[in-house]
Amino acid sequence: MASDVVFNAKALIKDLEALEPGITKQLKKDIRQVVKPMQTDIKSAIPSVNPFISGVRKVANTRGRLAWGAGKPANTVTISFKTGRSRKTATTALSALVVSSPATALADVAGKGSGEVRRPVTNAYPYKDGERRHRTTTQGQKMIRHLRSKRASNFVYPAAEQSLPSVQAEVKLVIERYAAKVNRKLN
Amino acid sequence: MSVIVKLLSKFDDSGIRKAKGSFSGLKGAIGAIGIGVGISQITDLLLDSAKAASGDAKSTKLLNTQLVRNAGATKAQIKQSDKFIEKLSLQTGILDDDLRPAYAKFGNVTGNVKDAQKLLTITLDAAAGSGKSQTKIAQAVAKAYDGNTKSLQNMFPELKKSKDVLGDFTTEYEGMAAINADPFMKFNNSMDILKEKLGAVVLPLLSDFVDYISQPGGPIDQMSAFLDSFQDPNSDASKMFTNIKDAVKDAFGHVKDFFALFGNGDAMKGFGNVVKALVIALPALIALKGIMVLASAGKAVAGLVTAMKAIAGANAASSLGGAAGAGAAGISVVMVGVAAIAATQFAAAVATGMADASVKAALAAKGSQATTTTSVFSGSNGQTMSIPNTGNIHDLFGFKAEAAKNATNNIINITVTNADPKATVDALAKYVKTNGALPSVLTTGKYGK
Numbered sequence: 001m002a003s004d005v006v007f008n009a010k011a012l013i014k015d016l017e018a019l020e021p022g023i024t025k026q027l028k029k030d031i032r033q034v035v036k037p038m039q040t041d042i043k044s045a046i047p048s049v050n051p052f053i054s055g056v057r058k059v060a061n062t063r064g065r066l067a068w069g070a071g072k073p074a075n076t077v078t079i080s081f082k083t084g085r086s087r088k089t090a091t092t093a094l095s096a097l098v099v100s101s102p103a104t105a106l107a108d109v110a111g112k113g114s115g116e117v118r119r120p121v122t123n124a125y126p127y128k129d130g131e132r133r134h135r136t137t138t139q140g141q142k143m144i145r146h147l148r149s150k151r152a153s154n155f156v157y158p159a160a161e162q163s164l165p166s167v168q169a170e171v172k173l174v175i176e177r178y179a180a181k182v183n184r185k186l187n
Numbered sequence: 188m189s190v191i192v193k194l195l196s197k198f199d200d201s202g203i204r205k206a207k208g209s210f211s212g213l214k215g216a217i218g219a220i221g222i223g224v225g226i227s228q229i230t231d232l233l234l235d236s237a238k239a240a241s242g243d244a245k246s247t248k249l250l251n252t253q254l255v256r257n258a259g260a261t262k263a264q265i266k267q268s269d270k271f272i273e274k275l276s277l278q279t280g281i282l283d284d285d286l287r288p289a290y291a292k293f294g295n296v297t298g299n300v301k302d303a304q305k306l307l308t309i310t311l312d313a314a315a316g317s318g319k320s321q322t323k324i325a326q327a328v329a330k331a332y333d334g335n336t337k338s339l340q341n342m343f344p345e346l347k348k349s350k351d352v353l354g355d356f357t358t359e360y361e362g363m364a365a366i367n368a369d370p371f372m373k374f375n376n377s378m379d380i381l382k383e384k385l386g387a388v389v390l391p392l393l394s395d396f397v398d399y400i401s402q403p404g405g406p407i408d409q410m411s412a413f414l415d416s417f418q419d420p421n422s423d424a425s426k427m428f429t430n431i432k433d434a435v436k437d438a439f440g441h442v443k444d445f446f447a448l449f450g451n452g453d454a455m456k457g458f459g460n461v462v463k464a465l466v467i468a469l470p471a472l473i474a475l476k477g478i479m480v481l482a483s484a485g486k487a488v489a490g491l492v493t494a495m496k497a498i499a500g501a502n503a504a505s506s507l508g509g510a511a512g513a514g515a516a517g518i519s520v521v522m523v524g525v526a527a528i529a530a531t532q533f534a535a536a537v538a539t540g541m542a543d544a545s546v547k548a549a550l551a552a553k554g555s556q557a558t559t560t561t562s563v564f565s566g567s568n569g570q571t572m573s574i575p576n577t578g579n580i581h582d583l584f585g586f587k588a589e590a591a592k593n594a595t596n597n598i599i600n601i602t603v604t605n606a607d608p609k610a611t612v613d614a615l616a617k618y619v620k621t622n623g624a625l626p627s628v629l630t631t632g633k634y635g636k
Contacts, residue, residue: 009197035194042192085202094197099190108190156190164192171194 004172009094010083012175015182027178028081031095034170038163039077039097045159046075046099051107065102074104095171099156108154111144243283243383250287250294258294258303271304273380279311279364282379286311289325296329306332308364309357316363317343328353 006012016023050068052061061067068074078098086092099105117136124131247269254260254268272290276283289310293303310328314321319342327338336352349355400406419425443454450457 005196005198007198010199031194038192083197083199085199087202087206090200090203091196091198093191093193093195095194097192097194099192102188105188105190153190156192160192168194175195 004168005091006094006172006175009175010085012179012182013083016178019182023178023181027174030174030177031081031171032079034174035079035095035097035167038160038167039079041159041163042077042097042099042156043075045155046077046104047107047155048074050103052110066106068103069101070103072101074101076101076104094175097160104155108156110154117141246284246287250291253291254294254300254303257291258298258300260294260300264300268300268304275308275311276380279315280375281311281364289321292325293329296332302332309353309360311364312360312362313343313356314364315367316360328356331356 013024013027016027050061052068063070065071076099078100079095080093080098081095082092083094099108117138117140119136121135122133124133250268250272251260251265254265260268268290272283272286275281275286286307290303290307293306293310294300297303297306306325306328310321310325313319313324313328317324324342327342330336331339331353336346339352339356340346340349343356345359346352346356446454446457446461448457449460
């Protein structure tokens with residue numbers, strides 16, 4: 001969903017700080033207040049247990065960055081506010097909600113592929129003193145079927161979509177309110 | 188990996204511009220070795236290279252003199268020093284011109300080339316590894332070499348407990364300059380070195396060239412004499428420019444007279460009239476192009492002149508041509524201009540549906556005439572194309588009458604006889620494909636074959 005674009009955000013923050021030191025903190029607090037309900041919605045939409053676990057064979061990955069809730073809770077949703085530039089794109093997010101758990105991010109987009117097994121047998125890989133290959137199972141396809149929906153996102157966007165336009169408008173209003181302070185001072 | 192829900196975006200292209208800056212530096216470097224450059228750029232490159240080589244030669248000479256005086260360097264050592272600086276510059280991405288002063292300084296302190304090279308390498312490594320000022324580290328290292336390690340220890344407190352300050356310092360930062368070297372700078376440096384090498388070849392040639400052009404009685408002297416001659420109004424060069432100025436003045440007078448013919452003696456008004464006529468004629472010319480396409484289907488009309496003759500009638504064409512051919516050279520130009528204007532006005536009338544009578548009146552005012560009773564185009568192979576003429580003087584070629592006859596669909600029938608019907612239809616289709624749909628709906632009937 002397209003969001004509005006703010007020009008000279010960095011300059012705005014600089015001018016605000018010059019006008020009233022520490023005011024950026026208040027700006028971020030205001031944005032957080034506006035975005036909080038949506039953050040809660042997304043958090044509650046993220047499953048508390050690993051959606052990858054098969055109902056038949058309950059074996060879950062409990063270690064590593066792709067383990068559900070390992071290292072970072074699966075429902076971690078942070079509110080970001082960045083004025084820094086990018087060397088790749090001119091338009092970047094000024095404020096965003098970031099679901100930062102790798103496992104959640106993976107589960108959110110899972111099931112969008114065809115699920116077809118590309119190679120029925122893997123390439124040879126070193127094993128003990130020699131090497132070996134193994135057949136690719138169709139378990140992945142079953143998991144995808146379980147997760148599949150016609151949406152681009154499984155949990156995050158469905159939870160955010162309804163309130164997204166109003167939250168975007170409110171965040172923009174917050175920025176405009178602070179920009180008006182600078183403009184008033186300049187004029 | 189994370190999912191991002193954008194709430195508000197910002198536009199800031201300064202990062203991209205910075206990235207572009209790095210790449211333009213790379214582009215400059217690539218340009219410097221002559222990849223994808225034109226002749227003028229190669230010339231610029233040669234001059235730049237010669238300049239760089241000249242600067243490089245100067246700084247190398249300065250360093251070498253200092254090494255000989257202060258470090259007692261031999262010829263072989265000097266040669267090796269040049270190679271050392273070049274290699275270090277390539278490894279670290281630091282310009283050789285920036286390395287030489289520090290190297291010379293270490294030469295003064297150590298009194299021998301080998302130690303100077305060692306200290307320079309240590310300094311660069313430490314500067315790259317610690318991010319501290321290269322000049323300050325160089326000063327501290329020079330003092331430490333003489334036994335005063337206090338500044339170096341103050342700068343790097345971890346050396347305070349060391350028994351071999353310089354040795355430990357070297358071990359800690361060894362190879363850091365090469366590791367942290369900016370790849371863009373390294374590349375640019377390599378290109379600069381190549382440029383200097385190229386310049387070293389060009390420089391003697393350039394020097395010979397400068398000697399040649401500046402010799403007494405040489406090209407520069409001759410050019411100066413030529414330019415001086417302009418100050419004398421009686422010189423040939425000065426007279427030549429006066430003639431050019433007069434010629435331009437005369438030509439402008441003729442152009443002015445030409446346009447005055449169309450504006451009752453007022454050139455500006457005449458120019459305005461001509462432009463206006465051309466603007467009006469634009470749709471007519473487009474319409475004429477359509478007629479030309481139809482005609483070319485049967486190879487009936489070869490070019491625009493023939494088409495205009497056919498539209499204006501044989502009498503008009505001959506009278507225009509006669510007038511053009513009868514006068515003197517200056518007059519004939521004017522008459523050809525009049526004929527062109529008459530033709531464009533005529534064509535404009537075809538497109539805009541102006542009354543036949545007023546077109547004829549306009550032509551008569553220019554000393555030309557037109558006959559519209561025959562609206563049949565004939566080709567050299569006997570093909571004809573006829574546009575119906577109702578004889579109504581207010582309806583040129585009967586377009587209006589024909590349109591009225593088919594008032595519902597605004598159909599105008601254009602009959603092409605004795606020509607290949609398929610070629611006609613193909614020509615129409617080709618015209619529509621190239622120029623877009625015609626203003627009115629165009630349909631073609633079945634013609635025999």
